[in-house]
Amino acid sequence: MTYSTVMVALSCDRPNACPLGIAAELAERFEARLIGIAASDLSPPLYYTSGDRAEQMLEQGRAEIRQRLDELEAEFRKAMHGHARELHWRSAIAQPAKHIVQQARAADIVVVGAATGGPLSDPFAVADPGDLVMQIGRPLLVVPADVCRIDLSSVLVAWKDNPEARRAVVDALPLLRQASHVAVVEIVEEDGDRADALAGVHDVVDWLSRHHIHAVGEVPVAAGDVARQIDSVAVRNGAGIVIAGAYGHSRFREWVLGGVTQYLIEQTGRCAFLAR
Secondary structure, eight states, rough: OOOSEEEEEOOOOOOOOHHHHHHHHHHHHHHHHHEEEEEOOOOSSSSOOOOOHHHHHHHHHHHHHHHHHHHHHHHHHHHHHTTSSOEEEEESSSSSHHHHHHGGOOOEEEEEEOOOSSSGGGGGTTTOOOHHHHHHOOEEEEEEETSSOOOOSSSSEESSSHHHHHHHHTTTTHHHHHOOOEEOOOOOOOTTOOHHHHHHHHHHHHHHTTOOOOEEOOOOSOSSSSHHHHHHHHHHHHEEEEEEEEEEEEETTTEEOOOOHHHHHHOSSSSEEEEE
């Protein structure tokens, strides 16, 4: 298993240097082709007009988006020159998350910048990683604003015995094979059983060994406050990437993320590899 196609999503209104840098490194490591993707759409107006004036405003807005997408394509091709055997570009005047989810069918892994605008982000201009991870059907590598190199000296698997975590570890196998140190850690929740957690972590470590990946397991004695404990273990291990399943559910047709997933998307210290 490898990553033969890496997709990197560019933002229309945020810096893209770090996602581009991470994507370029992945393409070199796995000799993969690179697909750059970007989209933006006209936000609904705060007021309404009609007739020729309305059409002029719409066409002006579309022209500005097309110009910005052309600029992003140029940025992508310049940054990726010499890093991949193939370069492809896809863009559209469309809602970013919807377009990326659709086009991700062509990729093995999608690289995206972390959200910096919180709940005030404009969904017509920015693809929020929380929206992507719940729908995209591909592993998502979320890159903080100041992390421009992929650090595989230490990788942390945030384990939880459910389908999402199992999927994440399988999807991460190419990265795990290149990591210098791998730790599999489960944080016992308040109503959990530490003996069960130890047995599960042992099985994951053994399974990874069958894939020629040496890993160590850990189940901290303290229970609860999962996000804080994951962060503490990641800092202690010097982890450059945290691998985890993404958890959430649909409520009133909006994706609502679990606390740990939201933390991993929003934290700024390291990349987060998420799969669902």
